[in-house]
Amino acid sequence: MIQKRLTKPLEQLQGVMAPISEALEHVHLKPSQHPVEAPNVKEDSLKRTSHFKCVCYGIGKFASCVIACSQLAFLLLFLEKLQVRTIRDTGKGNQRKSKWLCSVSFFFLVQIPRSHCYIFDPLFNEVEISVLNTLGLTVLSENEEGKRSICDEPTIFYMIHCGTALYNNLLWSNWSVTSLSKMIIIGNSFKGIEGKLLTKILQKDYPYVAKILKGTEEIEFPQTLHYMDIFNDTAFHWFPLQKLKELPSETWTIQEEPHYSKSEELEIIRSQRKQTPPFLGQH
Template identity: 55%
Template sequence: MYKVPTWRESWQTVAAEEALQRREVAAWDPETELQADSGVVLHRVQEAEEDLLISDFWSSALDAINRRLTKHLEQLKSPMGTLSNVLGNLHLDSSNESNMAPGSIPGENLVTRPCHLKCVCYDIGNFATCIIARNQRSFLLLFLEKCQIPRSHCWVYDPLFSQLEIAVLNTLGVIVLSENDGGKRSICGEPTIFYMLHCGTALYNNLLWSNWSADALSKMVIIGNSFKGLEERLLARVLQKNYPYIAKILKGLEEFFPQTSQFTDIFNDTSIHWFPVQKLDQFLMDIWAFQEEPDYQDCEGLEIIRNEKMTATDQNLL
């Protein structure tokens, strides 16, 4: 026979259920869950690094980077040698990032006092969920290690980063920028490598505008979409109107990247770009006098998320 519960029994049942719910809520800690998820993503990044390390692509890419960066550093009058020896002799030190004054002589900086080789990474993608972005992130980490660039000298930004990805990047030791500068970032006289795979064309154009001088460009290396490929795909009038700095610099750069059967979906159309002083010195002064800030109001198919503001905090970080 069914017994109707008394009011006291009903109250006790409700109280027990409420207590159970409170325990469940207390057990769910967002920070704890974030840490657990971060561990999963870090493990996946490590697995991607291991896969890259044993690939033919990595050995070919490292050799290509070795050759181009060694040439780049030679033109800055750095010591001769292999990539690891050359970069190792730069005495990288994260304790003081103001030793190199803007506009100073490149050779003097690298030979007579510490040089702070930097790396800036744009738009790497959602590596927590996308295997292509994860492989690109793993390549960056291996690149920093092989080139002996401290992770504290690497700044990263993507407007699509999730809180989980920001937490992972903080754990990895790189610096995550909080504001979108649209690629308008000056190197401030310090040798800088920009890692920008599959970025919008405007981002490269903005970067060139922000460093539009022979002195600044000679200190830069860009690992990203092939500029020659852009020239082939875009009509000349479109390139010159919408992306004038890319159009003007084509004769002042050299680019190369190994083509292998591996990771073709990840590093396709990617090149290492550097700017030999000999080529830059051949430009007429009129080219350098052109300093108009890019304006993409009439540009169709713009592949860039713009933000007009950049905080003083982010400016100071660099």
């Protein structure tokens, strides 16, 4: 029954994918896998699949909420249709492992198997967890509060309408030039967060969001009339290597774990026990 409800949103969201794929071509992430050598290449470009990972937080109770259902539908469409140019090689230079690479250009296409998409929301019930498992997604068993290290694996985080603390925690868990340059965050606009909060509050309560603003590139999520309340204030964020390197060196010296007072409106559900930042292979 729940899976049938996903059909209509999937059909309606098809048109959103084209501008998204085009926008994400600005993101140049070095994939974790390399193309397999082939002696016979007839095409001008060589396409190879690169297995990135995806992590989804806070999608909500999709069995009863239309907005959450549409966000889940887009996630499935995103995993299926996403095609992003991540590497282009024109054959120039002398660092080649085989002669055939010297005469072709190639690029990787990002394709994320559903089993490489990790998903969690503390509000999921048993039926929703069962549906997600049936869909082939990997349901996390613990509340990470966003404190997940990518462990050098290029990763796309899908976090629509999550609390600012969740983004702050995620940035802290990956607070290095190397890690941040391999991440994409689809979620609340960082520019929007900056505009809504006083500077002193942003710097005090969400210091990692505040410090990364100058190292961030952001593209607004394409808006459609039917989905204004579903993806409003949503943007794609990535962290270009050159921009990160240009940040002051002291940006990276302080790496204290975020702590929040009980009075703060975090808009996240806290974990019931203390835990260290998990790795992508743990679930």
